[in-house]
Amino acid sequence: MRDLNKQERTAIEAVARRFSATWEKGSDPPDAYIVHAGKRVAVDITTLRPRGTGQGDAAKPRLRFDKVATRLIERLQATLVETMPDGMTVLLTITAPIHLPSKTAASLEEKIQTILGRGSPDRDEKDTIHGNRVQIRLLRDKSERAPKMIGFVHNSDSDPLLLLNMTRELLELISAEAGRRAPRPAGDRWLVVISAGGISCLEAYRYIYSQLRMASDFKRILMVFGDGRVGMLTG
DSSP: OOOOOHHHHHHHHHHHHHTTOEEEEOOSSSSEEEEETTEEEEEEEEEOOOOSSOOOGGGOOOBOOSHHHHHHHHHHHHHHHHHSOTTEEEEEEEESSOSSHHHHHHHHHHHHHHHHHHTOTTOOEEEEETTEEEEEEEEEOTTSOSOSEEEEEEOTTSOHHHHHHHHHHHHHHHHHHHHOOSOOOSSOEEEEEEOSSOGGGHHHHHHHHHHHOOOOSOSEEEEEOTTSOEEEEEO
Protein backbone atom coordinates (compact mmCIF):
# COMPACT_ATOMS: atom_id res chain seq x y z
CA MET A 1 0.00 0.00 0.00
CA ARG A 2 1.47 3.35 -0.99
CA ASP A 3 0.60 6.76 0.38
CA LEU A 4 -1.06 9.19 -1.99
CA ASN A 5 0.76 12.44 -2.59
CA LYS A 6 -0.97 15.76 -1.90
CA GLN A 7 -2.15 16.19 -5.49
CA GLU A 8 -3.57 12.66 -5.67
CA ARG A 9 -5.31 13.02 -2.30
CA THR A 10 -6.87 16.31 -3.42
CA ALA A 11 -8.08 14.64 -6.62
CA ILE A 12 -9.69 11.61 -4.96
CA GLU A 13 -11.35 13.91 -2.41
CA ALA A 14 -12.80 15.97 -5.27
CA VAL A 15 -14.15 12.84 -6.95
CA ALA A 16 -15.67 11.62 -3.67
CA ARG A 17 -17.45 14.96 -3.25
CA ARG A 18 -18.67 14.81 -6.85
CA PHE A 19 -20.48 11.52 -6.10
CA SER A 20 -21.37 12.25 -2.46
CA ALA A 21 -19.22 9.22 -1.59
CA THR A 22 -16.44 8.28 0.77
CA TRP A 23 -13.00 7.02 -0.16
CA GLU A 24 -10.27 4.89 1.36
CA LYS A 25 -6.70 3.96 0.53
CA GLY A 26 -6.08 1.22 -1.97
CA SER A 27 -3.59 -1.64 -2.02
CA ASP A 28 -1.53 -0.44 -5.04
CA PRO A 29 -3.21 -1.47 -7.22
CA PRO A 30 -5.63 0.17 -6.97
CA ASP A 31 -4.52 3.55 -5.63
CA ALA A 32 -7.82 4.08 -3.78
CA TYR A 33 -11.40 2.93 -3.42
CA ILE A 34 -14.58 4.98 -3.77
CA VAL A 35 -17.49 3.73 -1.65
CA HIS A 36 -20.72 4.87 -3.24
CA ALA A 37 -24.28 3.59 -2.72
CA GLY A 38 -22.93 0.59 -0.88
CA LYS A 39 -20.58 -0.32 -3.73
CA ARG A 40 -16.77 -0.35 -3.50
CA VAL A 41 -15.10 0.83 -6.72
CA ALA A 42 -11.36 0.49 -7.39
CA VAL A 43 -9.73 3.74 -8.54
CA ASP A 44 -6.41 4.27 -10.30
CA ILE A 45 -4.99 7.81 -10.23
CA THR A 46 -2.63 9.22 -12.82
CA THR A 47 -1.37 12.64 -13.89
CA LEU A 48 -1.08 14.16 -17.33
CA ARG A 49 2.46 15.26 -18.11
CA PRO A 50 2.13 18.81 -19.47
CA ARG A 51 4.06 19.66 -22.63
CA GLY A 52 4.50 23.10 -24.11
CA THR A 53 1.90 25.81 -23.65
CA GLY A 54 -0.26 26.13 -20.56
CA GLN A 55 -3.81 24.93 -20.39
CA GLY A 56 -5.71 27.56 -18.42
CA ASP A 57 -9.29 28.64 -19.06
CA ALA A 58 -8.04 31.61 -21.07
CA ALA A 59 -6.71 29.20 -23.69
CA LYS A 60 -10.01 27.35 -24.19
CA PRO A 61 -9.89 25.27 -27.39
CA ARG A 62 -12.93 26.03 -29.54
CA LEU A 63 -13.57 23.19 -31.96
CA ARG A 64 -15.84 23.22 -35.00
CA PHE A 65 -18.06 20.30 -36.04
CA ASP A 66 -20.04 21.69 -38.98
CA LYS A 67 -20.59 19.56 -42.08
CA VAL A 68 -17.64 20.97 -44.03
CA ALA A 69 -15.26 20.43 -41.12
CA THR A 70 -16.52 16.91 -40.40
CA ARG A 71 -16.38 15.79 -44.04
CA LEU A 72 -12.83 17.08 -44.53
CA ILE A 73 -11.54 15.25 -41.43
CA GLU A 74 -13.40 12.05 -42.37
CA ARG A 75 -11.94 12.14 -45.89
CA LEU A 76 -8.41 12.52 -44.56
CA GLN A 77 -8.90 9.74 -42.03
CA ALA A 78 -10.21 7.36 -44.70
CA THR A 79 -7.26 8.11 -46.98
CA LEU A 80 -4.50 8.03 -44.38
CA VAL A 81 -5.59 4.77 -42.77
CA GLU A 82 -4.43 3.05 -45.96
CA THR A 83 -1.06 4.79 -46.20
CA MET A 84 0.13 5.56 -42.66
CA PRO A 85 2.65 3.06 -41.27
CA ASP A 86 1.80 1.16 -38.09
CA GLY A 87 2.84 2.91 -34.91
CA MET A 88 2.52 6.37 -36.45
CA THR A 89 -0.21 8.97 -35.88
CA VAL A 90 -0.62 12.25 -37.71
CA LEU A 91 -2.16 15.15 -35.81
CA LEU A 92 -3.67 17.94 -37.88
CA THR A 93 -5.19 21.30 -37.00
CA ILE A 94 -6.93 23.59 -39.47
CA THR A 95 -8.49 26.98 -38.81
CA ALA A 96 -12.17 27.54 -39.61
CA PRO A 97 -13.91 28.49 -41.79
CA ILE A 98 -12.43 26.10 -44.33
CA HIS A 99 -11.86 27.51 -47.82
CA LEU A 100 -11.95 25.23 -50.89
CA PRO A 101 -12.36 22.03 -48.81
CA SER A 102 -11.86 19.51 -51.64
CA LYS A 103 -8.67 21.15 -52.91
CA THR A 104 -7.48 21.63 -49.35
CA ALA A 105 -8.00 17.94 -48.53
CA ALA A 106 -6.10 16.85 -51.66
CA SER A 107 -3.21 19.20 -50.87
CA LEU A 108 -3.09 18.01 -47.27
CA GLU A 109 -2.96 14.38 -48.34
CA GLU A 110 0.02 15.17 -50.56
CA LYS A 111 1.76 17.25 -47.90
CA ILE A 112 1.35 14.60 -45.22
CA GLN A 113 2.83 11.97 -47.51
CA THR A 114 5.81 14.28 -48.13
CA ILE A 115 6.32 14.72 -44.38
CA LEU A 116 6.09 10.95 -43.87
CA GLY A 117 8.73 10.46 -46.53
CA ARG A 118 11.09 12.73 -44.63
CA GLY A 119 10.55 10.68 -41.46
CA SER A 120 10.62 13.51 -38.94
CA PRO A 121 8.19 12.70 -36.10
CA ASP A 122 7.53 15.22 -33.30
CA ARG A 123 8.39 18.17 -35.54
CA ASP A 124 5.51 20.52 -36.29
CA GLU A 125 4.87 21.70 -39.82
CA LYS A 126 3.01 25.00 -40.26
CA ASP A 127 1.58 26.11 -43.59
CA THR A 128 -1.21 28.04 -45.28
CA ILE A 129 -3.04 25.92 -47.87
CA HIS A 130 -5.67 27.54 -50.09
CA GLY A 131 -6.07 30.25 -47.45
CA ASN A 132 -6.35 27.75 -44.56
CA ARG A 133 -3.83 27.84 -41.72
CA VAL A 134 -2.76 24.30 -40.85
CA GLN A 135 -0.36 22.65 -38.43
CA ILE A 136 0.80 19.03 -38.67
CA ARG A 137 2.63 16.81 -36.20
CA LEU A 138 3.70 13.17 -36.53
CA LEU A 139 3.80 10.99 -33.42
CA ARG A 140 5.22 7.54 -32.87
CA ASP A 141 3.21 5.23 -30.61
CA LYS A 142 4.99 2.15 -29.29
CA SER A 143 1.73 0.33 -28.60
CA GLU A 144 0.78 0.54 -32.30
CA ARG A 145 -2.87 0.79 -31.24
CA ALA A 146 -3.30 4.50 -31.76
CA PRO A 147 -5.37 5.87 -34.67
CA LYS A 148 -3.62 6.83 -37.87
CA MET A 149 -4.95 10.37 -37.84
CA ILE A 150 -6.64 12.81 -35.45
CA GLY A 151 -7.82 16.09 -36.91
CA PHE A 152 -9.14 19.32 -35.41
CA VAL A 153 -11.01 22.16 -37.06
CA HIS A 154 -10.92 25.10 -34.67
CA ASN A 155 -11.79 28.77 -34.41
CA SER A 156 -9.07 31.27 -35.19
CA ASP A 157 -8.79 32.30 -31.52
CA SER A 158 -7.80 28.78 -30.45
CA ASP A 159 -4.16 27.82 -30.08
CA PRO A 160 -3.40 24.83 -32.34
CA LEU A 161 -0.29 24.02 -30.31
CA LEU A 162 -2.49 23.53 -27.25
CA LEU A 163 -4.61 20.96 -29.13
CA LEU A 164 -1.53 19.08 -30.36
CA ASN A 165 0.02 18.97 -26.90
CA MET A 166 -3.24 17.87 -25.25
CA THR A 167 -3.53 15.01 -27.76
CA ARG A 168 0.03 13.87 -27.19
CA GLU A 169 -0.42 13.95 -23.41
CA LEU A 170 -3.66 11.95 -23.46
CA LEU A 171 -2.37 9.45 -26.03
CA GLU A 172 0.74 8.76 -23.96
CA LEU A 173 -1.32 8.37 -20.79
CA ILE A 174 -3.93 6.02 -22.27
CA SER A 175 -1.24 3.95 -24.02
CA ALA A 176 0.67 3.61 -20.75
CA GLU A 177 -2.43 2.57 -18.81
CA ALA A 178 -3.38 0.04 -21.48
CA GLY A 179 0.11 -1.45 -21.36
CA ARG A 180 0.33 -1.90 -17.61
CA ARG A 181 0.55 -5.56 -16.60
CA ALA A 182 -0.07 -5.19 -12.86
CA PRO A 183 -2.80 -7.42 -11.37
CA ARG A 184 -6.23 -5.85 -11.67
CA PRO A 185 -8.81 -6.05 -8.88
CA ALA A 186 -12.16 -7.65 -9.65
CA GLY A 187 -15.21 -5.47 -10.14
CA ASP A 188 -15.67 -1.97 -11.53
CA ARG A 189 -12.59 0.21 -12.00
CA TRP A 190 -12.35 3.95 -12.52
CA LEU A 191 -9.44 6.03 -13.74
CA VAL A 192 -8.92 9.52 -12.30
CA VAL A 193 -6.75 11.76 -14.49
CA ILE A 194 -5.21 14.87 -12.93
CA SER A 195 -4.76 17.85 -15.25
CA ALA A 196 -3.14 21.19 -14.45
CA GLY A 197 -5.44 22.89 -16.95
CA GLY A 198 -8.93 24.30 -16.61
CA ILE A 199 -12.23 22.52 -17.12
CA SER A 200 -12.72 24.55 -20.31
CA CYS A 201 -10.46 21.92 -21.95
CA LEU A 202 -12.86 19.08 -21.12
CA GLU A 203 -14.77 19.18 -24.42
CA ALA A 204 -11.52 18.94 -26.38
CA TYR A 205 -10.28 16.07 -24.21
CA ARG A 206 -13.57 14.23 -24.77
CA TYR A 207 -13.18 14.62 -28.53
CA ILE A 208 -9.57 13.45 -28.41
CA TYR A 209 -10.48 10.40 -26.35
CA SER A 210 -13.32 9.51 -28.75
CA GLN A 211 -10.83 9.61 -31.61
CA LEU A 212 -8.31 7.35 -29.86
CA ARG A 213 -10.70 4.36 -30.00
CA MET A 214 -8.39 2.40 -27.71
CA ALA A 215 -9.81 -0.38 -25.55
CA SER A 216 -9.94 0.39 -21.86
CA ASP A 217 -10.70 -1.71 -18.78
CA PHE A 218 -12.07 1.32 -16.97
CA LYS A 219 -15.83 1.66 -16.61
CA ARG A 220 -15.45 5.38 -16.01
CA ILE A 221 -12.68 7.91 -16.65
CA LEU A 222 -12.81 11.22 -14.81
CA MET A 223 -10.63 14.31 -15.00
CA VAL A 224 -9.78 16.52 -12.04
CA PHE A 225 -8.61 19.96 -13.13
CA GLY A 226 -6.32 22.48 -11.48
CA ASP A 227 -9.25 24.44 -10.03
CA GLY A 228 -10.59 21.31 -8.30
CA ARG A 229 -13.51 20.76 -10.66
CA VAL A 230 -14.30 17.26 -11.88
CA GLY A 231 -15.40 16.35 -15.39
CA MET A 232 -16.44 13.05 -16.94
CA LEU A 233 -14.25 11.96 -19.84
CA THR A 234 -16.18 8.75 -20.44
CA GLY A 235 -18.58 6.47 -18.62
